[in-house]
Amino acid sequence: MSACASIVLVHPEIPHNTGAVGRTCVALDMELVLIRPYGFTLSDKQLKRAGLDYWEHVRLAEYASWEDFLAERAPRSDRLFLFEEFGEASFYAPDYPDDAYLVFGSETKGLPQAIVEAHRERVFHLPMVSDKVRSLNLSNTVTAVAYQALRGRFTR
Template sequence: MPDIDTGADDPRADMKIVLVAPEIPGNTGTIGRTCVALDMELILIRPYGFDLSDKSVRRAGLDYWKHVRLSEYDSWAAFVAARRPDRAQLFLFEDDGQAGTVYDPVYPPSAYLVFGRETKGLPPDLVQAHADRLYRLPMRSAHIRSLNLANAATAVAYHAMAAYLR
């Protein structure tokens, strides 16, 4: 694996949150708000389970939604073709991520933090193609199968950005 410059002494980290086929407008709005707080770009990959102009997206993002650095793509393939992310920049998150927990990787300043839809997670072909880049948030209770997408994305984003927020 090539050496990755973590950029820990570069406060200009440019991480991104990527939502693949989000279904709930309130989660997308809340994640947009987190992106504004951390100066992260929000990348949305269609299809959506809502209209992006939906009031509930803006309600969850409050008056911050106008400040979201938003990019949209019609598919994962279109996103990859346009952005050309290096594999080492991709960090995918699922309830059962086999590569380890959110605490294991060193996040480069240009990381893409990728999350799937609320009800089904990431598409199976994406999971299979990136199994070595698939991480999870640990949960101590056996009573919980998963966390709300907005909560998970916020927890991951703050942890990934920790070295750049000091």
């Protein structure tokens, strides 16, 4: 299999967001990596409903912890792209390699502070024009980032 980007959800809480992210992964031929704990089970009806009949096609990997993910995958630092509202650089700034790991935190807490601190120079944000919105929906954010990361595939 050729290198492909992966969406990594760390401690996702809302099943329909994860289901929608799974559908995006299928549409873009990306892997979905889930880091426990989750706020739902993979048999959750809302997850399946959001993922529709595409869920069976999701290339899914699960890890008990962030540390287990790092130990097994051993991603190079320049392949990790973390997304938080306070990231120094815009998600438009980097050139994403084909084997990038696009990492997102839970809907209510974001990424754990220890992960952010360990990879501070790899944290990016999505610009928001209005000051009336604190954050974007996780599945919407993932989709925007995924399309930006794969922009080279669509412009060749």
